[in-house]
């Protein structure tokens with residue numbers, strides 16, 4: 001099948017494969033191309049495949065975490081022609097695919113079943129199987145995976161949504177669960193245009209929780225309607241403090257996908273007994289640092305810890321979620337009520353535009369999705 005790959009242009013040229021236009025990511029040109037990957041040999045009766053399946057990817061998408069992985073692969077390729085250098089690197093962590101073959105101890109899937117990743121963390125899903133993200137190479141098209149790392153999806157979840165569902169659905173359900181946020185409490189969602197925050201808003205709205213969303217982007221009227229009745233406030237990107245936004249009021253729970261951008265400022269917006277929960281940070285690679293990122297000096301941390309203590313606040317960390325979180329999210333999925341849009345879909349020939357849209361366009365709302373089928 002045709003697949004999208006990062007290309008080491010020191011080793012592979014356009015006489016070997018179809019190269020796409022370079023995509024600049026934080027100052028580095030990334031080269032992508034279309035690479036033919038044959039179905040790998042998978043013997044269903046082999047002892048080693050007892051608990052494994054072979055999945056053919058129908059569509060995939062990238063998450064923020066993949067940005068640093070893609071950049072690291074590209075930087076490793078640059079100037080590398082030695083014996084250990086790789087011609088291709090695959091990427092992407094969310095996907096939908098079909099089971100093509102299965103081992104003898106795989107009972108709960110049939111060939112042809114549509115599946116998405118179950119990234120359950122931190123408990124190992126099966127003895128000897130690592131917890132967490134299922135693959136960093138969804139673009140490879142063919143994946144040999146342990147049965148415990150997949151979950152079936154209903155027919156009414158279409159491929160575009162399914163290819164951008166697992167990490168957002170699992171993480172947001174876990175975060176909402178951990179805060180214990182209840183009807184009657186006020187929630188604040190930061191970087192609300194991020195895919196993660198859109199999933200969080202989807203969960204809060206369906207629970208009837210009053211939410212306020214902060215953003216640094218412009219939203220169209222139609223986009224604002226998606227998150228109704230949430231109040232949306234535009235704030236200045238990189239503002240040193242949020243004292244000028246005191247009209248926002250105070251909150252019982254704050255959801256934050258980027259603690260390095262917001263933690264210190266967010267603590268001042270919490271009510272007595274408030275909870276702040278985060279799942280990540282912006283500068284996951286040194287090249288991501290921008291002049292507008294404010295350094296957090298120790299004096300500000302000291303002040304924040306004092307506020308935390310006096311107001312009995314809690315800071316909660318969250319990494320992905322449990323299988324139960326993902327299953328609950330899928331059970332509740334209703335295509336008529338789900339608010340997280342698919343930003344756009346791309347064919348493989350437009351793989352460069354797919355990456356550019358994923359990481360370089362702040363008008364994106366929801367995921368850019370690469371369709372393979």
Ligand SMILES: NC(=O)c1ccc[n+]([C@@H]2O[C@H](COP(=O)([O-])OP(=O)(O)OC[C@H]3O[C@@H](n4cnc5c(N)ncnc54)[C@H](OP(=O)(O)O)[C@@H]3O)[C@@H](O)[C@H]2O)c1
Pocket residue numbers: 063064065167168171190191192193194195196197214215216217237238257258261279280281282290318319320321362
């Ligand atoms: N640990 C976990 O389990 C887990 C799971 C999922 C996600 N995460 C983390 O959650 C975060 C978001 O991931 P995602 O995939 O949802 O991201 P995403 O969709 O790519 O987020 C894009 C949004 O992030 C905000 N943003 C991006 N760059 C910014 C900058 N330079 N300054 C200010 N705001 C900026 C903007 O929000 P506004 O336009 O609204 O300002 C932008 O629209 C990442 O840190 C990721 O690692 C962690």
